[in-house]
Amino acid sequence: MSRRAPLSLLAALFLLSACADTAEQAPGGQREARPMPVQALEIQPRDLSRVITVSNAVEPMRTIRLAARTEGVLTEVLVEEGDAVSADQILARIDVREQQAELARARARLQERRATFERLEQLRERNYIDLASYEAARAELSVAETEVELWETRVEFGTVRSSIGGTVVARYIEPGEAIARHAPLFSIADLSSLVVRLGVSELDVGNLRVGDPVVVNIDAVAQAEQLAGLIRRIFPAAEIDSRLITVEVELPDALAKGVRPGFLARARLLVERRENALAVPAGAVAESDGEFFVMVVNGQDRLERRVIEPGVIRGAWREVLSGLEPGDRVISANPMEMTAGDRVRVVDLLS
Numbered sequence: 001m002s003r004r005a006p007l008s009l010l011a012a013l014f015l016l017s018a019c020a021d022t023a024e025q026a027p028g029g030q031r032e033a034r035p036m037p038v039q040a041l042e043i044q045p046r047d048l049s050r051v052i053t054v055s056n057a058v059e060p061m062r063t064i065r066l067a068a069r070t071e072g073v074l075t076e077v078l079v080e081e082g083d084a085v086s087a088d089q090i091l092a093r094i095d096v097r098e099q100q101a102e103l104a105r106a107r108a109r110l111q112e113r114r115a116t117f118e119r120l121e122q123l124r125e126r127n128y129i130d131l132a133s134y135e136a137a138r139a140e141l142s143v144a145e146t147e148v149e150l151w152e153t154r155v156e157f158g159t160v161r162s163s164i165g166g167t168v169v170a171r172y173i174e175p176g177e178a179i180a181r182h183a184p185l186f187s188i189a190d191l192s193s194l195v196v197r198l199g200v201s202e203l204d205v206g207n208l209r210v211g212d213p214v215v216v217n218i219d220a221v222a223q224a225e226q227l228a229g230l231i232r233r234i235f236p237a238a239e240i241d242s243r244l245i246t247v248e249v250e251l252p253d254a255l256a257k258g259v260r261p262g263f264l265a266r267a268r269l270l271v272e273r274r275e276n277a278l279a280v281p282a283g284a285v286a287e288s289d290g291e292f293f294v295m296v297v298n299g300q301d302r303l304e305r306r307v308i309e310p311g312v313i314r315g316a317w318r319e320v321l322s323g324l325e326p327g328d329r330v331i332s333a334n335p336m337e338m339t340a341g342d343r344v345r346v347v348d349l350l351s
Contacts, residue, residue, distance in 0.1 A: 035301065035343045035344050035345035036342060036343070036344050036345065037344070037345050037346075037347040038331055038344045038345070038347065039331070039332050039346075039348040039349075039350065040297050040329040040330060040331055040332060040346045040348070040349055040350070041280060041281065041330050041331075041332045041349075041350040041351070042327060042328070042329055042349055042350065042351045043278055043280065043320075043324050043325065043326055043327060043328045043329075043330060044278075044326055044351055045275075045276040045277065045278060045326060046276075046278070046279045046317065047274070047275050047276070047277070048274040048275075048277045048279055048312065048314045048319055049270055049272060049273050049274050049275060050270075050271055050272035050274070050314065051268050051269065051270050051271070052200075052204060052268070052269050052271055053266055053267070053268050053269075054198040054199065054200060054247075054266075054267055054269060055198075055264060055265060055266045055267070056196050056197060056198050056199070056265060057196070057261075057262055057264060057265070058194050058195070058196050058218070058251065058254065058259055058260070058261055058262065058264075058265050059194070059195060059196070059197065059261050059262075060166075060169075060189035060190055060191055060193065060194060060195070060261055061190060061193035061194065061195045061232075061250070062164070062166075062189070062190045062193070063169070063187060063188070063189040063190075064163060064164060064187070064188050064189075065184050065186070065187050066091070066160060066162070066184070066185045066186045066187075066188060067182045067183060067184055067185060068094065068157075068160070068179050068180070068181055068182060068183045068185055069157040069181065069182075070096065070099070070154060070157035070158060070181055071178075071179060071180050071181045072094040072095045072096060072158065072178070072179065073094065073095045073176065073177070073178050073179075074092060074094055074095075074173055074174070074175050074176060074178075074179060075093050075094065075095050075175065076092055076093040076175060077091070077092045077171070077173055077174065077175050078090060078091055078092060078093075079091050079092075079168050079171070079186070080168065080171060081168050081169060081170060081171055082167065082168065083167070083168045084165075084166070084167050084168075085162045085165065085166060085167070085168060085188065086162065086165045087162060087163065087164055087165045088161050088162065088163075089161060089162045090159055090160070090161055091160045091161065091162055091168075091185070091186060092160040092185060092186075093158060093159055093160065094157070094158040094159075094160070094179070095158070096154065096155050096157065096158030099151060099154040099155045099157075099158065100155050102151045102154075103148070103151035103152060103154075103155050106144070106147040106150070106151045107148055109144050109147065110141075110144040110145055110147070110148050112144075113137075113140050113141045113143075113144040114141055114144070116137055116140070116141075117137045117138055117140070117141040120133060120134055120137045121134070121137075160185055160186075162186075162188055163188075164188055164190060165190070166188045166189050166190040166191065167188070167190075167191050168186055168187070168188060169187045169188070169189045169261065170186065170187035171185075171186055172184050172185060172186065173185050173186075189261065191255060191261070192255065193250065193252075194250075194251045194254040194255060194259060194261065195232065195248050195249060195250050195251060196216065196229070196248075196249050196251065196265040196267060197246050197247070197248050197249075198246065198247045198248075198249060198267055198269070199239070199242060199244035199245070199246060199247075200244060200246075200247050200269065200271075201244060201245075202238050202243055202244070202245055204269070204271040204272075205245045205247065205271075207270075207271050207272055207273070208231060208234060208247060208269060208271065209231065210231050210232065210233060210234060211230060211231060212230070212231045212270065213228065213229070213230060214228075214229040214230065214231060214267050214268065214269060215227075215228070215229070215267070215268045216228075216229045216249065216251060216265050216266065216267045216268075217265070217266045217267075217268075218254075218259050218263050218264070218265050218266075219263065219265075219266070220258075220259070220260075220264070221257060221258055221259060221263075225257060227251050227253060227254055227257065227259070227265075228252070228253065229249040229250060229251050229252075229267065230249065230250050230252070231247060231248070231249055231250075232248045232249065232250040233247075233248045234246075234247050234248075235247070235248070247269070251265075274312070274314075274319070277311070277319050278319070278320045278324055278325075278326065279314070279317040279318060279319050279320060280294060280317070280318055280320055280330050280332075281316055281317065281318070281332050281333065282313055282316055282317065282318045283332070283334070284318075284330050284331060284332050284333060284335060285308070285310055285318050285335070286335040286336045288336075291307050292307065292308050292309070292310045293305050293306060293307045293308060293335065294308055294320075294323075294324070294330045294331065294335055295330065295331040295335040295338050295340070296324075296328055296329060296330055296331075297329040297330075297331065297344055297346060300343075301343055301344055301345065301346070302341055302342065302343050302344070303331070303338055303339065303340050303341060303342045303344060304340060305340040306323055306324065306328075306330075307323055308320050308321075308322065308323030308324060309321040309322040309323055329346065329349065331344075
């Protein structure tokens with residue numbers, strides 16, 4: 001009994017081995033290699049749109065620099081940085097006593113010329129004076145009126161008023177300071193509308209349109225807090241030195257979220273739209289004799305060489321314009337090392 005048991009066990013193992021060999025026989029009687037384990041990708045539409053990130057400082061949509069319209073010494077400065085001002089509000093005063101004296105003289109001269117003209121006008125109606133004397137008096141009256149208007153304007157120049165409503169973002173003067181004509185006094189910004197002006201390459205700006213949405217991140221604000229921007233305008237010409245075209249992005253909700261002028265903004269611009277594109281890993285595409293191909297796992301788990309028309313490359317992905325359909329299973333790498341018709345076993349199916 002002790003010798004028959006080992007013999008029976010050996011016979012059973014021999015029969016199992018024979019059966020296994022028979023299962024791996026090809027229909028023609030030749031033995032076929034076991035399926036090769038592979039990693040494959042199931043083709044699905046992807047978004048291969050190209051997005052660029054451009055950064056610049058946030059700034060008000062409108063900022064003006066108020067300049068002095070006359071020279072003189074500042075007697076009053078009524079606002080500081082951060083003060084809100086309204087249109088036509090008085091911001092400063094300049095000593096214009098000399099201009100006021102000239103205005104008083106011009107008004108006295110005007111009064112004299114008007115009285116003279118009225119007297120001559122009465123004489124002209126009675127034909128006591130000639131027409132030339134009458135016309136000369138009227139001209140002198142007109143000159144006197146113009147002189148008054150001139151000095152009234154120069155006196156008004158001594159009062160500095162804001163031309164817009166906004167916030168004082170810079171003050172360049174102090175009381176008692178002597179200033180020249182056209183010297184800068186204040187910068188006034190309308191902070192109700194903030195923008196970021198971005199320099200975009202001439203190669204990328206062609207696909208941008210006014211009104212396109214833009215995602216903007218502000219370094220000084222929580223990263224999770226993204227701002228929704230809109231392209232407000234695209235400048236018509238590129239900078240001569242950089243060849244960049246300015247794209248202005250409006251930030252409607254920026255001020256309410258704590259954004260201030262000068263904060264750094266990073267904007268993501270969609271410069272090429274390619275949605276619902278078929279794509280494979282770049283390493284899945286091979287080239288031979290001028291043809292691009294991939295290896296597809298067909299319904300019988302065998303490799304099939306499929307010629308494709310490749311498109312653009314976006315990172316690790318390559319677009320396929322034709323040759324594949326959604327749901328196809330493509331070997332994800334090294335197609336040159338594989339042979340069409342080989343049997344494979346997909347051990348990892350990516351999507």
